[in-house]
Amino acid sequence: MALKLLNLLVLILIVSIGANSSPFDFIKNLEGCRKGNNTKDIYKLKTYLKRFGYLGHEHLSDDNDFNDNLELAVKTYQRNYNIKPTGIIDADTVARMTAPRCGVPDIINGVNHMQSGSYYAFVLNDKWMPSNRHLTYKFLGNFPDVAKLPAAVAFQRWASVTKFTFSEVNVTQKSDLTLEFFRGDHGDGYPFDGRGGVLAHSFYPTDGRFHFDLDELWFYLLKDKNSFDLLTISLHEIGHLLGLQHSTVETAVMFPTFQGGETKDLGQDDILGIRALYKL
Incomplete structure (x- = not known):
């Protein structure tokens, strides 16, 4: 037991190195943004949504314009997270987007399996063969x-x-x-x-x-x-x-x-x- 506690302390010491702010904190400054706005860090929001599958590379314009593609991406995100799909970066959307998360994209190759008709989601081709259990x-x-x-x-x-x-x-x-x-x-x-x-x-x-x-x-x-x-x-x-x-x-x-x-x-x-x- 003492060894396990020592290992835990070592792990905490190792991971304590680093900044206290979240890399998602910039989204807090975008609360209230909507289509038509041109606001600092909207480009970062586009990058965030691309990272998790909501924007394709072809929609990642190098600017801070809140355009039609971004509004559609925000609405899709809101639906996936059970938020009213207004396309506006409201308080609920900020709270969810800034939450720590898994790095696996929500949308894979443009297919939104989170809205597949069931609550859980999977891709039929991405599984282990019956011979390997x-x-x-x-x-x-x-x-x-x-x-x-x-x-x-x-x-x-x-x-x-x-x-x-x-x-x-x-x-x-x-x-x-x-x-x-x-x-x-x-x-x-x-x-x-x-x-x-x-x-x-x-x-x-x-x-x-x-x-x-x-x-x-x-x-x-x-x-x-x-x-x-x-x-x-x-x-x-x-x-x-x-x-x-x-x-x-x-x-x-x-x-x-x-x-x-x-x-x-x-x-x-x-x-x-x-x-x-x-x-x-």
Whole structure:
């Protein structure tokens, strides 16, 4: 027990390095903006919405004009997050956009699966073959020991509602899944952005990569309102590893945003989604 607490303290010390402001804080200054406005940092808002799939590269104009494309993107975002789709950057939209979140886009290749007709979402082609229901995983890099237990618990929670089984293998062995902590640009095309922005991301089957942001403050069991639960985020990202996309149900673990101190287990929507994807 003492060793686990020491590891936790080391993890907190490691991730405490970094700025206190969120990379999404600029959105607070845009409250009230709407089509026709030309306001500083609207270009940053366009970049934010492109990052999460709401604007295509062809719509990312290098200016601060709140144009038709941006209004449409904001309305789509609002629908996905159960906000009245006015196209205006209102208080509810600011609160949701500035919340720490998963780095996986809400819209994939222009397809908005969050509005697919069900609450949960997935892509049929992004799943593991029936012949592969036992997945191995390994921890890479300087993965803190204290973070391994919640990840293992998360794998077992998914195993309990599916026909998947999971087991850890040695770092030298081949595995289906890999877990690692990074900060900033780490070479996968999806750089982390410091504390309070993107918490983690993972890749759909059969890529298998799952990355935590080392700049974030993390907790497990010792709950802290300024930190993020390793178990909750592990459950979410493993959902992506298995093929689930983001859900519109706020209580679901596959909902894209999180609050400090928040803990979640698999919800009914998560279970219905994974069972629908694999026809269980």
